[in-house]
Amino acid sequence: MTSARTPSRSRGATRDKLFQAAVTLIAEQGFSSTTVEEIAERAGVAKGTVYYNFTSKTELFEELLRHGVELLTADLRDAAGQVAGGGGTRVDALDAMIRAGLRFIDHYPAFTQLYVAELWRTNRAWNDTLMVVRKQAVAVVEDVLRAGVAEGELSEDIDIQLTAAALVGMVLVAALDWKAFQPERSLEDVHGALSLLLQGRVGGRGRSR
Amino acid sequence: MTSARTPSRSRGATRDKLFQAAVTLIAEQGFSSTTVEEIAERAGVAKGTVYYNFTSKTELFEELLRHGVELLTADLRDAAGQVAGGGGTRVDALDAMIRAGLRFIDHYPAFTQLYVAELWRTNRAWNDTLMVVRKQAVAVVEDVLRAGVAEGELSEDIDIQLTAAALVGMVLVAALDWKAFQPERSLEDVHGALSLLLQGRVGGRGRSR
DNA sequence: TACTTTGGACTGACCGGTCAGTCCAAAGAG
DNA sequence: CTCTTTGGACTGACCGGTCAGTCCAAAGTA
Numbered sequence: 510m511t512s513a514r515t516p517s518r519s520r521g522a523t524r525d526k527l528f529q530a531a532v533t534l535i536a537e538q539g540f541s542s543t544t545v546e547e548i549a550e551r552a553g554v555a556k557g558t559v560y561y562n563f564t565s566k567t568e569l570f571e572e573l574l575r576h577g578v579e580l581l582t583a584d585l586r587d588a589a590g591q592v593a594g595g596g597g598t599r600v601d602a603l604d605a606m607i608r609a610g611l612r613f614i615d616h617y618p619a620f621t622q623l624y625v626a627e628l629w630r631t632n633r634a635w636n637d638t639l640m641v642v643r644k645q646a647v648a649v650v651e652d653v654l655r656a657g658v659a660e661g662e663l664s665e666d667i668d669i670q671l672t673a674a675a676l677v678g679m680v681l682v683a684a685l686d687w688k689a690f691q692p693e694r695s696l697e698d699v700h701g702a703l704s705l706l707l708q709g710r711v712g713g714r715g716r717s718r
Numbered sequence: 719m720t721s722a723r724t725p726s727r728s729r730g731a732t733r734d735k736l737f738q739a740a741v742t743l744i745a746e747q748g749f750s751s752t753t754v755e756e757i758a759e760r761a762g763v764a765k766g767t768v769y770y771n772f773t774s775k776t777e778l779f780e781e782l783l784r785h786g787v788e789l790l791t792a793d794l795r796d797a798a799g800q801v802a803g804g805g806g807t808r809v810d811a812l813d814a815m816i817r818a819g820l821r822f823i824d825h826y827p828a829f830t831q832l833y834v835a836e837l838w839r840t841n842r843a844w845n846d847t848l849m850v851v852r853k854q855a856v857a858v859v860e861d862v863l864r865a866g867v868a869e870g871e872l873s874e875d876i877d878i879q880l881t882a883a884a885l886v887g888m889v890l891v892a893a894l895d896w897k898a899f900q901p902e903r904s905l906e907d908v909h910g911a912l913s914l915l916l917q918g919r920v921g922g923r924g925r926s927r
Numbered sequence: 928t929a930c931t932t933t934g935g936a937c938t939g940a941c942c943g944g945t946c947a948g949t950c951c952a953a954a955g956a957g
Numbered sequence: 958c959t960c961t962t963t964g965g966a967c968t969g970a971c972c973g974g975t976c977a978g979t980c981c982a983a984a985g986t987a
């Protein structure tokens with residue numbers, strides 16, 4: 510049964526398989542050294558199918574980016590929202606977002622890799638897509654910072670934009686290092702280390718319990 | 719004199735021109751979408767000259783990486799050493815390293831871009847070079863953290879490796895964002911924002927004023 | 928002085944291979 | 958019948974690497 514009245518159930522499945530295949534391949538080798546045939550092969554479909562589902566290699570990649578960042582921002586927003594709903598502080602919300610970020614990277618390391626690798630390139634065909642998508646992700650962090658400042662919980666001296674970027678960078682690089690160089694450690698472990706940094710117990714005024 | 723028989727002075731100059739040309743092109747477009755001919759053209763030499771000076775495109779890139787990271791680690795070490803010599807704390811040394819990092823990125827944005835983009839790729843020809851070079855850079859930060867813990871200035875709870883990675887990431891991403899999205903701001907400005915984070919006055923025990 | 932030789936630096940046309948994208952006849956599937 | 962996929966042949970552009978040959982300043986020679 511499962512009467513699929515939807516015009517393209519199987520089509521969506523094929524696209525997913527292609528995303529899946531492309532993301533790991535491109536993370537490993539980069540966009541331009543990954544061939545369309547490789548992607549098709551790993552996805553278990555014919556090359557022609559790739560072009561039936563996407564108009565070009567570039568378009569496949571752009572949709573991949575959009576898709577991935579949507580997942581991420583949804584996760585982050587959820588994490589922040591849950592804390593806010595539970596009556597936590599803004600710092601708690603940031604902390605929750607760090608955990609959510611780590612969880613995401615844990616789940617989709619290849620996507621993260623690929624995102625970082627492409628983010629600061631200029632002159633690429635998909636630059637516009639990338640800018641939009643970046644703004645989306647960073648904005649979630651900025652919103653929480655802004656709310657914290659507005660409520661007097663965070664110092665007014667902080668620079669929202671730069672601090673958000675720095676926090677994202679902190680999580681990104683630490684997580685990528687975790688995955689690449691000490692993958693045996695637990696997420697909680699990594700989260701603890703970053704939490705310490707966020708809460709200023711590394712360089713902060715000394716006394717830490 | 720000026721050595722007539724030696725490998726020559728002009729050769730070194732040509733190599734420099736090629737480095738210069740390659741670093742910006744690869745930062746913009748990535749390694750594999752940058753052609754050897756483009757590099758040669760921008761350097762103002764013929765394609766053959768590239769192969770006279772380097773055995774392959776890959777080797778040119780690897781030497782570029784080594785060269786750049788050497789400059790960076792030297793800067794970082796200097797910064798930390800100066801503070802230590804001047805009787806500053808370890809946190810001061812970290813702060814000085816942040817400034818040195820920013821100065822480096824300010825000076826060589828293209829190299830930084832390219833480094834970040836390649837760092838977490840696997841399966842690349844130059845992976846070994848990259849690993850060595852990364853360890854070199856992060857080790858400088860780790861050393862300062864370790865010293866701080868040993869002297870009781872920093873909490874024993876901190877995870878040296880992860881914290882170092884996080885700090886590097888913080889500076890890297892914040893700086894890249896600075897250059898890409900708000901290049902008009904001053905280095906001092908950016909440094910101030912990161913300093914605040916390092917010293918825990920963002921998420922720290924709240925009341926910091 | 929006038930010549931020849933040497934050899935390092937550089938050149939650019941060329942070759943062989945690779946790859947994105949096209950096309951199409953035929954086969955499942957709903 | 959329509960939508961989707963297959964699989965493979967084909968094209969045209971592009972690109973890494975090669976190589977025979979040019980250029981020239983310094984050294985050698987007489």
